[in-house]
Amino acid sequence: MPRAIVLTNPTSGKGRGARMRYEALPRFHGAGWRTTSLTGRDADEALDLARAAAAEEPDALVVCGGDGMVNLGLQAVAGTGVPLGILAAGTGNDFARSLDLPLRDGPAAAARVIHGTARTVDLARVGGRYFGCVLAAGFDAVVNERANRMRWPKGQMRYNLATLAELPVLRPLRYVLELDGVERQVEATLVAVGNGPSFGGGLRITHGAELDDGLLDVVVVKPLTRRELIRTYPKLFDGSHVTHPQYERHRVRRVSVASSGIVGYADGERFGPLPLTVESVPGALQVMA
Template identity: 55%
Template sequence: MTRLGVLVNPTAGKNTGRAVGATALTLLRAAGAEVVDLSAADGRGALERARAAVAAGGLDAVVVVGGDGMVHLGAQVCAGTDVPLGIVAAGTGNDVARALGLPVRDAAAAVERVLAGRTRAVDAVRRQDPGPDGSRWFVGVLAAGFDAVVNERANGWRWPRGQARYTLAVLRELPGFRPIPYVLHLDDRRLETEAMLVAVGNGPSYGGGMRVTPDAALDDGLLDVLVLHRLPVAEFLRVFPRVFSGGHLGHPAVEVHRARRVRLEATGIVGYADGERLGPLPLDLEVVPGALSVLA
């Protein structure tokens, strides 16, 4: 790895991303790598710069410093190309990095992985119709139920910041939440149901260790589609915390389906993938085996 494009999210990990990024850049340059800083004032600018750099050629890899949101950005740049993605995990959740067995919040160890240059091909999920920002890939988990509703409300607020914003959004949404009518197309199967939560997992977890699809593997060519069917809110509150251990799979209201192609249909629901807003349903998704090469 001699010429690297690097993108840093300075606000990742409760604003520790800037320091982790500075350390990573210093270590990469000290090791003799030529570093092309592709960071920008916002995510859209960084995405445009990185795509242009990859299209121009000459990069051995693109390295992102941050959390799952930066991995998501890196996937838009590297998926479907022969340019590998390096990850210096510096976010709050870091679910994709953990699934890949990468160091978390350890810049030196992460840089060692990047410089070693060993690659691993993993699956990525392609959205058939890219959104207005050109986003069409994700790596980890797509949320499309109560969790996505909370995300959508929280992201509409400027205050409070951090985890408190999501906690408040849960408290605001929960009393009035009702099961969502869905139509799911899973390869050649069609399923109509009312559910509290639907998640599409290429990887096992989201939200900083919530193992919503714990048996999902990043390299099996399949998506795990979890459906938590209609429940009273009180029972939902008892089941949902089990997601941190994967114990929710034993509940009779939980089903997991496996498919290569998934279409999600529901009214008024916006999907979030890798913690990023992917767009309103319906969404047509397809897993692409080996679409992303990662330094792992």
């Protein structure tokens, strides 16, 4: 009898995480799976629970929540061979999007775990910490840092207001990049490092990035005016921004990104101030897809 350990962020998606768990569990039971349901009181406890769960070697560690909960699951199962299952209940769900998994649909997501097969994909690693989607290290990271300091409003509107607050002070940033050992200095509006293609709920900033090619996609968007940035933003949803003359893309196995005063964010989580070094870890994850 297969076994799934289900770790949930019940507050994800304004309570959608708890609802999806209750929708999904009967599907597992009906298919003959045993389940153990866990909820951490905070992120640190949830990570401890995830690591302990992975050590039990279940048939799947299933995370129910948004990209933050998926990122937590990555830390627990990367390199262990324990497959990760995803019940995508968040606002962005970018890692689930990159795998074409059901979004905000508990029964369908559970069915994908039950009837799917494990796919081997790469992860990106900063020090000892993994991410699956995109490391933001420019204007987008500045917005994220401001939004994290705001207590109101909740959800996507907080990031919209943070963007509006940062636009008037938009300025080019000076970067030192080391791309597979080759140093380059550049002025840019943003630099993003992608293991997958999107962040922010489907913004395909690293359009063309593949999860199983053993490479990172480093995107540099050279200086844009406020008007150009606003005009280009909608193109991120379909990847058509790649034709912009200020866009460039590099495919590397390892990159170091340095810029004064910038904090890097990956999978929506704070990874720390630059400089940061990112390396591709081929085949690090088994995911039920």
